[in-house]
Amino acid sequence: MTPGEGLSETERCVRPEQIEILSVAIDRVDFPATLALIDLWVMQHRAAAANGRPRLPVRQICTVNPEFVMDARRNPDFAAALQRADLRVPDGVGILWAARLLGSPLKERVTGSDGIYYIAQRAAERGWRVYFLGAAPGVAEQTAEQLRALYPGLQVAGTFAGSPAEDLWPEIASRLAEAEPDILFVAYGHPNQDLWIDRHRAALPAAVALGIGGAFDFVSGVAVRAPLWMRRLGIEWLHRFVRQPWRWRRMLKLPMFAALILQQWAHLRWLNRTCR
Numbered sequence: 406m407t408p409g410e411g412l413s414e415t416e417r418c419v420r421p422e423q424i425e426i427l428s429v430a431i432d433r434v435d436f437p438a439t440l441a442l443i444d445l446w447v448m449q450h451r452a453a454a455a456n457g458r459p460r461l462p463v464r465q466i467c468t469v470n471p472e473f474v475m476d477a478r479r480n481p482d483f484a485a486a487l488q489r490a491d492l493r494v495p496d497g498v499g500i501l502w503a504a505r506l507l508g509s510p511l512k513e514r515v516t517g518s519d520g521i522y523y524i525a526q527r528a529a530e531r532g533w534r535v536y537f538l539g540a541a542p543g544v545a546e547q548t549a550e551q552l553r554a555l556y557p558g559l560q561v562a563g564t565f566a567g568s569p570a571e572d573l574w575p576e577i578a579s580r581l582a583e584a585e586p587d588i589l590f591v592a593y594g595h596p597n598q599d600l601w602i603d604r605h606r607a608a609l610p611a612a613v614a615l616g617i618g619g620a621f622d623f624v625s626g627v628a629v630r631a632p633l634w635m636r637r638l639g640i641e642w643l644h645r646f647v648r649q650p651w652r653w654r655r656m657l658k659l660p661m662f663a664a665l666i667l668q669q670w671a672h673l674r675w676l677n678r679t680c681r
């Protein structure tokens with residue numbers, strides 16, 4: 406399939422450009438562009454249902470940070486799922502740093518932890534039905550309650566902890582079929598959530614499914630997010646490391662990511678000089 410084939414005229418106009426960070430494609434979007442695409446996809450999904458046309462496949466959104474990029478290098482299934490996703494938003498500060506250094510600066514971080522609020526707000530305004538799947542038992546319910554309190558009118562299609570394990574798929578499938586959500590948040594952590602959405606794409610009844618990592622934990626208050634000043638300084642990862650030191654092994658991927666980006670940057674500089 407050639408790029409752009411199968412896209413509607415409207416979608417072709419709003420389809421974002423992409424950049425590549427260590428062979429992982431990332432879409433050059435900010436929050437307004439992301440919300441505009443979600444708007445469009447929910448509209449298309451609802452229009453197909455209203456006109457009795459076959460259900461459109463779910464649109465998958467992945468929130469890419471440096472850990473995703475490093476994991477995709479080792480896990481070809483994850484790399485392929487990212488490649489197939491409809492939208493890969495730049496979640497981590499490391500992605501913005503890398504993009505700037507390699508000459509393709511991005512506008513802002515589009516994090517799942519902020520995105521869940523923006524999407525819930527838009528959902529409340531538009532009457533979209535939202536399903537909260539994942540996290541520890543009870544956390545999805547608390548997340549939904551918290552968001553309903555913030556955005557009155559938010560239609561919660563359902564909540565379920567579930568599990569990405571295959572033996573639970575029949576139960577999740579029947580719950581989702583009954584709930585008929587427009588938006589499906591999946592909080593199983595990466596790469597499981599993204600692989601799970603990719604695997605079940607054809608059967609997921611939602612318009613948009615988004616892997617959201619630890620966002621339910623933050624919204625519900627089960628985990629504390631870094632204060633705004635730390636996020637603004639780009640050191641949210643440091644807060645996570647201090648609060649959740651058991652993540653140290655995972656975090657070793659960050660200096661490795663930085664080293665690979667610096668290597669690529671040095672190579673680009675050398676090429677620029679020698680080709681002049």
Ligand code: UDP
Nearest residue numbers: 539540541568569592593594595618619622
């Ligand atoms: N989780 C889950 N089932 C699993 C594994 C993880 O519900 O089998 C949840 C976990 O409770 C947490 C989220 O997935 O709410 C993972 O959060 P994390 O911040 O680790 O996400 P990541 O940074 O890996 O995307």
